[in-house]
Amino acid sequence: MEWYQSHILTIVTFLPLLGALGLLFVNKDNTRVFIQGATAIAFVDFLLSLPLFFWYDAGRGGFQFTERLSWIPAIGVDYYVGIDGISLLLMLLTTFLGVIAILSSWAAIKDRVKEYYIIMLALQTGMLGVFIALDFFLFYVFWEVMLVPMYFLIGIWGGPRKLYAAIKFFLYTLLGSVLMLLGILALYFYYPRVTGGAATFDITEFIRVLGPLRNPEWLEMQKWVFLAFFVGFAIKVPMFPFHTWLPDAHVEAPTAGSVILAGVLLKMGTYGFVRFSLPMLPEATKYYLPWMLALAVIGIVYGALVAMVQKDWKKLVAYSSVSHLGFCMLGIFALNEAGIRGGVLQMINHGLSTGALFLLVGLIYERRHTRMIAEFGGLSKQMPVYATLFMIITMSSIGLPTLNGFIGEFTILVGAFTIPSGYGFTIPGVNWFIGGKFWAVAAVLGIVLGAAYMLWLYQRTMFGKLDNPENAKLQDLNGREILTLVPIVAVCFWIGLYPKPLFDILQRPVAELVQRLEAGDSGMAGDATPSAAPAGMASGGPAPQ
């Protein structure tokens, strides 16, 4: 058991890949082997990851379950993995959704079954790797390698415009990640100049040494590194205006691909901000804060408005992701404990509820081969079980109390309301100041819009008369399909009713993060003058609280 405890991250991460390699040697006509084998591997992986939840010592803080091996000593790269509360939750989300995504593919994937399940398993390893890596090189390898299976997932099993969507996804994210690579290189070369020691990619070292550093050269460099990271992470989140790949990728991807994409891949962007940008580049974070908040709020409102006018069910859910991820960003960039905790929790919530929404769309699409909202109506009479589950998930998505979404959004708003009033813009000419409470108010508007488009969707599809004869033939969910949704619903209720365990897990890491951010308040941001603000808009500078 002790041996397992010290290697648990490696085992959980690489088990799916090992399974995929094993499946390579099975004849491609044995489709049952692939379906059952992949499901079993993903399920075992999920079970193996569960002990993390119980073994993680929430009171201790720092990175736990660490493992370190020398990998490329010539350039200071280690195989160094470990998790804190934030990555723990994301890891569990990944293994959990992994099982569900594979389970949901049983009937949907009939073509090239072997490749499909191998790719799904390989993708699983890539995603888990991103969350456990504590070495920047290792992180980058996982971060980019994962794009390849995702590309194939969309490109081979996707909808009619799959090639366009797949290459758009790949190019966009690759462009972001190579720019991020430059940021990583800058840190890598700067670190030894500070310490005078050996070069390293150790993330914890970067945080420890570079985070609190306040010399002018580094403060200037931070701004550039932040921008490099920003492009990489913002495309992944995706933040407005980098979101244009998302609707295409989501609409064309097969159901399981959408679930993984929305559930896990998007979280990597927000995770990147929390894990790297905030603790390593605290001063630049504060410097760009008004911009981040503005983009987050624009994303919330814009995503919701665009979702409202969609005719395609799946596209609506895709745009709702833009809006929800805006919430996560708002929480994270509130830079206080409530905000970041809420932001991280909302990442989990969004993974659950939007993942489930994509599953629900997929189930309808498998039956009707259309996703046009106008084609549906009155389904609740024909498919009562489906309608019930859909209702619960809708409520979770719009943030009804007793369900998970409420907890996340509420915490984020608490954080957003305490954003110092100085963080904002003065619009030149009219001299209006936008900042402080404005961000939270705008976000509340997003919640209202979110309720509107989700409930309207529900009304148009589930209620009303069952007037389309095609819909009268629809079958309600079978046992396996219910099995894919019920666990998600259960977790949604759990988080909604008793979120304390999750907050406990997040408490230490978030508190440490906020401490790091506050430690340097005497630095750049405090001295910021209006002239130092980005061109075109004048910053009010953080006002004394």
Next chain:
Amino acid sequence: MIPIFDANEIRLISPEIVLTASAFLLLWLATLKDAAVRRFVPGLALLACAATLGALLAFPAHLGLAALRAPSLTIGFNGMFILDAWSIFAKVIFLLGAMLTILISRRYLEEERAQGAEYYALILFAVVGMMFLASAGDFVAIFVALETMALSFYILVGFLKTNRKSNEAALKYFLLGSFSTGLLLYGISLVYGTTGTTNLGLIGMTRAQQAMNVAGAPFFFLGVILVTVGLAFKIAAVPFHMWAPDAYEGAPTPITAFLSTGSKAAAFVVLARIFAISFLKLGDHWAPLLSILAVASMTLGNVAAILQDNVKRMLAYSSISHAGYLLMGVIAVGVGTTVEEREFGLQGVLLYLLIYTFVNIGAFALVIMLRRDQVVGDRVVDFAGLSRRAPLPAFAMLVFMLSLAGIPSTAGFVGKWFLFGAVVKAHAPWLAVVAVVNSAISLYYYIRIVVMMYIRDPEDERRVVPSRGQTVAIAACVVFTIAVGLYPQPVIALAKESILSLTPWSP
């Protein structure tokens, strides 16, 4: 009696002697009428390369890499020939490249009905030229070695005598190649005229400094520029790339593979030596010049590659853009202010050349594999459905394409990491930004091949079976690409050792 050469000096060039002798032996075999003997020619050529490799690796095995930096052990023929770790690493690249090329040649020549022992002899002669080029310590030696290599390639490019494209390619390559040689020679003469020597080390130590401080300085600079231009032709950097797409498309495909790797590597090895040793103190002057070449090569190469429907032409343009990436390693030498910064760039160049050789020859091997009676196999659509017609080779091609695009866990990423890192480290991050954006763009055309192989349906359902030589070559390339991608430590360590002879002093 005064001996013309002493035995120690002869020992320095023993690998080259082995290779030259083998090449002549093959030429003699080519005159035999006996077809049975000729069948052994490719094998013999491989053996010759292996023997040369053995003779070459005996030096570091006996003396150790560190000892190779001592001048008395390594410099011969009055400074004409330098046997240092740098040149040994480079020669290993050439020999491995040549061996892979020979492996993928046999079936291709049968398909083209152009069997000939002289083909293999010419490859060996080209390698001899490259090897002397890597070791050249003097502009005169550089010129002679470069011509040995180039002349062999002129013939090889036009080796398909009945093929019009091959003839056209050879003529174009010959004319533009001679033109560039002329420029190089003119540059060398100007450098000689202003510094009074052709010895690379001597120019670097004192003469360059002196030449810059006298009235003749403009002529010296002109000489440097012309040398740069002459070599830029050889590495096919924009705007001196015009010959490359046509020559690459028309040449026999194995020769295209070797031209884009071996010949380019040789030119880069000598380019790096000249700039790191002779013209180091002018770094501020030539670094901007090379930066223009690098940016133009990367951008134009990538954009043009997107438009190609012919895989050989696409790989030709891709090879132009890779020359642009490689130039960044040399630029880091020019703009770097500390020894570490310059070393990083040189390491990047060496590593990238080694990696690129395996990856690119691997990619060309796939094009050759598709060559069948009526199918030329070099159109992008010829790759349609390859994952079903030949699953393992298709996977290999996937690896090569991802590696060329620089996706991690393949060797290409390691190479790019060093080159991009070199310019970031040497405080020219804007160049790195151009490079990474380009490297993202390049994915677009590499992935087109992948789409063809994995997503499109085949036009022709027949299975494709590679020949034995092709199988060995493809397997070697793909194993190398993945192994170095996952565990690059050994090659990085070797490259680190191998560049020290090029950074003997600070500017």
